[in-house]
Amino acid sequence: MFDSLSSKLDKAFQNLKGEARITDVNIAETIREIRRALLDADVNYEVAREFTKEIQEKALGSDVLTSVNPGQQFTKIVFDELVETFGGEKSDIAAAHTPPTVILIAGLQGSGKTTFTGKLARYLKQEHKRNPLLAAADVYRPAAVNQLKSLASQIDVPVYSIEQQDAVRVAKEAVAMAKSLAMDTVIIDTAGRLHVDEEMMNEVAEIKKAVNPHEILFVVDSMTGQDAVNTAKEFNERIDYNGVVLTKLDGDTRGGAALSIKTVVNKPIKFVSTGEKLDALSPFYPDRMAQRILGMGDVVSLVEKAQKEFDEDEAKRLQSRISSDKFDLEDFLEQIQKIKKMGDFSDLVSMIPGASKALDNNEIDEDAFKPIEAIIYSMTPEERQNPEILNGTRRRRIAAGSGTTVREINDLIKQFEQMKKMMKTMSKMGKMGRALQGLKNLPIGK
Amino acid sequence: MGLLDKLGFKKKETLDKGVEKSREGILNKLGRAFVGKDQVDDETLDDLEEILITSDVGVHTTLEIIKRIEARVAKDKFVTQAELQTMLREEIVNLLKDNDSDKPAEFDANFPVKPHVVLVVGVNGVGKTTTIGKLANLYKKAGKKVLLGAADTFRAAAVDQLIIWSERADVPIVQQGQDADPASVAFDTVSSGKSRGSDIVLVDTAGRLHNKKALMDELTKIKRVMGKVVDGAPHEVILVLDASTGQNAMQQAKAFTEAVDITGLALTKLDGTAKGGIVIGISNELSVPVKYIGLGEKIEDLQVFDRANFVNALFGE
Numbered sequence: 001m002f003d004s005l006s007s008k009l010d011k012a013f014q015n016l017k018g019e020a021r022i023t024d025v026n027i028a029e030t031i032r033e034i035r036r037a038l039l040d041a042d043v044n045y046e047v048a049r050e051f052t053k054e055i056q057e058k059a060l061g062s063d064v065l066t067s068v069n070p071g072q073q074f075t076k077i078v079f080d081e082l083v084e085t086f087g088g089e090k091s092d093i094a095a096a097h098t099p100p101t102v103i104l105i106a107g108l109q110g111s112g113k114t115t116f117t118g119k120l121a122r123y124l125k126q127e128h129k130r131n132p133l134l135a136a137a138d139v140y141r142p143a144a145v146n147q148l149k150s151l152a153s154q155i156d157v158p159v160y161s162i163e164q165q166d167a168v169r170v171a172k173e174a175v176a177m178a179k180s181l182a183m184d185t186v187i188i189d190t191a192g193r194l195h196v197d198e199e200m201m202n203e204v205a206e207i208k209k210a211v212n213p214h215e216i217l218f219v220v221d222s223m224t225g226q227d228a229v230n231t232a233k234e235f236n237e238r239i240d241y242n243g244v245v246l247t248k249l250d251g252d253t254r255g256g257a258a259l260s261i262k263t264v265v266n267k268p269i270k271f272v273s274t275g276e277k278l279d280a281l282s283p284f285y286p287d288r289m290a291q292r293i294l295g296m297g298d299v300v301s302l303v304e305k306a307q308k309e310f311d312e313d314e315a316k317r318l319q320s321r322i323s324s325d326k327f328d329l330e331d332f333l334e335q336i337q338k339i340k341k342m343g344d345f346s347d348l349v350s351m352i353p354g355a356s357k358a359l360d361n362n363e364i365d366e367d368a369f370k371p372i373e374a375i376i377y378s379m380t381p382e383e384r385q386n387p388e389i390l391n392g393t394r395r396r397r398i399a400a401g402s403g404t405t406v407r408e409i410n411d412l413i414k415q416f417e418q419m420k421k422m423m424k425t426m427s428k429m430g431k432m433g434r435a436l437q438g439l440k441n442l443p444i445g446k
Numbered sequence: 447m448g449l450l451d452k453l454g455f456k457k458k459e460t461l462d463k464g465v466e467k468s469r470e471g472i473l474n475k476l477g478r479a480f481v482g483k484d485q486v487d488d489e490t491l492d493d494l495e496e497i498l499i500t501s502d503v504g505v506h507t508t509l510e511i512i513k514r515i516e517a518r519v520a521k522d523k524f525v526t527q528a529e530l531q532t533m534l535r536e537e538i539v540n541l542l543k544d545n546d547s548d549k550p551a552e553f554d555a556n557f558p559v560k561p562h563v564v565l566v567v568g569v570n571g572v573g574k575t576t577t578i579g580k581l582a583n584l585y586k587k588a589g590k591k592v593l594l595g596a597a598d599t600f601r602a603a604a605v606d607q608l609i610i611w612s613e614r615a616d617v618p619i620v621q622q623g624q625d626a627d628p629a630s631v632a633f634d635t636v637s638s639g640k641s642r643g644s645d646i647v648l649v650d651t652a653g654r655l656h657n658k659k660a661l662m663d664e665l666t667k668i669k670r671v672m673g674k675v676v677d678g679a680p681h682e683v684i685l686v687l688d689a690s691t692g693q694n695a696m697q698q699a700k701a702f703t704e705a706v707d708i709t710g711l712a713l714t715k716l717d718g719t720a721k722g723g724i725v726i727g728i729s730n731e732l733s734v735p736v737k738y739i740g741l742g743e744k745i746e747d748l749q750v751f752d753r754a755n756f757v758n759a760l761f762g763e
Contacts, residue, residue: 042692110571225692
């Protein structure tokens with residue numbers, strides 16, 4: 001898509017061959033293409049208009065026309081402008097001088113507040129050694145309190161809740177309780193509310209007044225369309241939040257709402273949420289968001305996700321096994337399971353720009369791992385450690401046990417040997433960080 | 447406080463006056479601009495474009511609508527202002543597909559098969575469970591025997607949430623608790639609906655992002671096992687879309703169609719300022735009707751979709 005924007009721009013520029021400089025008139029088509037790309041990404045109509053106006057001003061008088069790839073160069077101007085808009089000081093979650101630090105979470109229905117509350121609690125506990133108490137101030141949605149409790153129990157964090165439908169009271173009492181128990185952080189999960197719901201907007205303003213939060217976060221679904229500006233503005237006017245949280249970025253949305261919100265309220269985007277598991281939370285990176293809006297795919301996030309699963313100690317251990325020729329089918333199985341842990345394989349692929357399109361008709365078969373696992377599980381530990389003892393009888397037994405054929409086993413062993421050889425060569429070259437490249441050659445798909 | 451507020455009606459206003467131009471009388475304006483001409487001037491088209499884009503109709507569908515209007519104006523010039531307004535509405539209404547007769551939206555209509563099985567799907571947080579609660583209530587009020595199935599066994603407390611809705615609507619529910627196999631819950635629900643003689647069975651599923659292949663495969667499986675109990679089940683697959691979602695809704699609709707062949711849409715959260723215009727393109731491109739709209743969190747806040755009303759709302763009327 002990034003490529004397609006720049007090739008579209010290239011096309012637009014073809015009409016300009018021979019013209020000496022960019023003028024308002026000859027750049028109109030290019031600007032229209034950029035505007036369309038932004039609108040397709042759900043950037044607000046007015047924001048897109050303003051943004052392209054700025055781009056146009058930057059382009060006037062630039063030497064774009066004389067460059068070999070004007071489309072690419074122009075796309076870079078757009079990209080840089082996006083990054084700049086998203087940029088600014090990085091700011092983490094505030095900490096109170098006298099604990100507890102009170103954090104208020106607000107947003108529309110279904111934006112992912114409760115899940116984010118759980119993630120934030122886990123993050124603060126793990127990364128900042130905080131000791132959080134959660135306040136269940138969504139007193140309306142059926143079972144919302146249970147949902148929060150269930151998430152909290154997964155990370156072993158207490159929840160304060162009451163029977164009555166009084167969100168302000170829950171918040172106040174939770175803060176008092178945290179004080180008395182010497183807990184340093186309170187995270188208040190509130191009910192989802194529409195920005196036009198006067199009564200509910202008053203309630204969240206009341207909560208703010210009652211507990212005086214050190215940090216207020218506005219949670220917004222990254223798939224939001226044009227309306228993002230309305231909700232972001234209204235919440236900002238009512239509770240003047242400190243930062244924005246973008247959720248559901250593990251989807252394939254282009255996320256133009258992020259640009260709309262940033263432009264309209266100028267508050268930092270503090271976190272992005274990328275999955276249903278409680279550790280699926282990351283900081284916000286302007287360049288990645290810009291890539292995404294322009295349809296480039298989020299390669300950096302993909303790499304990071306992979307790195308997380310392949311931590312360094314393990315990598316070292318693996319490396320020594322490879323170089324001493326001890327890498328066996330058990331290690332192989334372990335690696336497969338790691339890949340699976342990283343997420344569904346096609347999810348990973350969908351994060352690679354262009355890959356999802358390229359694979360459209362030639363889809364990666366996620367189930368491809370299953371027969372491999374079945375085969376290895378059907379082996380004795382001895383066989384897994386010494387694949388060379390696998391004679392015909394053993395292979396027939398394994399085929400029967402795993403519901404596969406001897407041929408599949410032969411293929412697997414052959415591929416395993418090839419991979420082992422390749423990994424050894426690679427490890428001689430040095431860094432184990434490249435292990436991933438070896439894993440790419442797993443027998444997946446056809 | 448206005449009279450409407452006193453009566454408990456919530457005021458619907460467009461709050462962001464700076465960003466969003468008032469749509470008051472926009473059709474009049476458009477009408478004036480069209481009258482007596484055989485082409486539409488650029489300013490008018492810009493206005494129309496702005497209305498449609500800010501309603502999340504999307505660039506592609508907006509261009510399609512403008513193309514159609516231009517074609518009709520070129521053909522039927524010298525029409526009255528009123529006729530022109532009708533023409534514009536018609537063109538948009540025509541893009542929205544009508545309901546199939548075997549999948550009536552009215553709650554008292556008879557179903558061809560008993561039980562009529564409905565699978566409800568969508569991404570996270572769009573309002574699937576709430577929509578099912580409201581549908582259960584309306585079907586029950588229309589005299590139908592309703593059964594719910596809690597196949598969202600993944601999200602924390604989703605089963606509890608549906609149980610509460612089943613109590614509010616006073617209808618039975620089949621559930622196996624959290625972390626149960628959703629396909630097994632779906633199977634049990636349809637079996638139970640069959641043996642109890644339910645008229646309609648509504649099965650809730652976990653929210654899932656449409657680009658997660660494993661989760662979409664799970665949905666395909668849930669759908670498949672339902673057909674093993676009752677022929678042709680599920681008879682309907684309703685995709686729930688959040689009106690505030692932008693262009694990604696099209697990706698959602700395509701992916702869910704591929705996995706479970708959706709037969710209808712429910713557009714939720716229309717009580718805000720979002721217009722949900724993306725359904726026009728979805729309905730047109732995938733040929734699925736919008737069946738219901740959600741207008742709030744209360745059990746009665748659901749209506750059968752009306753194409754003309756929806757188009758009027760796009761123009762702020």
